[in-house]
Amino acid sequence: DAGCVINAGPGNIVFPTTVGTATKPVDQISSAKVVCTDTTPYKLYFTSTNNPGGTTFSMKNGTKSIPYSIASGATLIGTTNAAALSQTGNGGEQTIPLTFSPMKVMNSPTPTAKL
Numbered sequence: 001d002a003g004c005v006i007n008a009g010p011g012n013i014v015f016p017t018t019v020g021t022a023t024k025p026v027d028q029i030s031s032a033k034v035v036c037t038d039t040t041p042y043k044l045y046f047t048s049t050n051n052p053g054g055t056t057f058s059m060k061n062g063t064k065s066i067p068y069s070i071a072s073g074a075t076l077i078g079t080t081n082a083a084a085l086s087q088t089g090n091g092g093e094q095t096i097p098l099t100f101s102p103m104k105v106m107n108s109p110t111p112t113a114k115l
Contacts (some may be wrong), residue, residue: 004036004089006044028100036089043084044096045077046070055083059102068102 008030036042048057055078059066070077077085077098087094 003040004034004042007033026102030098030100032096032098034087034089034094034096035092036094038089038091040089041086042089043081043086044072045081045084046079048079054078054080066102068100071099071101072096 032044034042034044046057055069055076056067057070057079059068072085075085077083085096087096
């Protein structure tokens with residue numbers, strides 16, 4: 001939105017070669033930093049060529065893939081305005097915690113999700 005700057009970090013999110021099981025996934029943690037003028041509403045969502053809509057993403061490596069979700073707290077964040085995290089700027093830097101949660105096991109070279 002106008003009046004906002006968004007920075008993601010720390011950069012790459014690297015999932016282990018084996019990311020867990022359906023009952024115990026290995027989550028990865030990151031954050032986005034947002035600075036918006038005071039009282040400016042904004043929405044945070046992600047783009048993905050592997051997920052044209054919804055809140056489940058797919059990280060691909062050749063013919064194998066890992067479905068995963070991105071959440072901030074209990075709020076799943078998707079790829080559309082309707083599946084966005086809605087916040088309001090306070091004039092200062094706001095850190096939005098992000099959890100990347102894989103949904104099944106994959107044994108192949110380490111996949112990377114870049115913010």
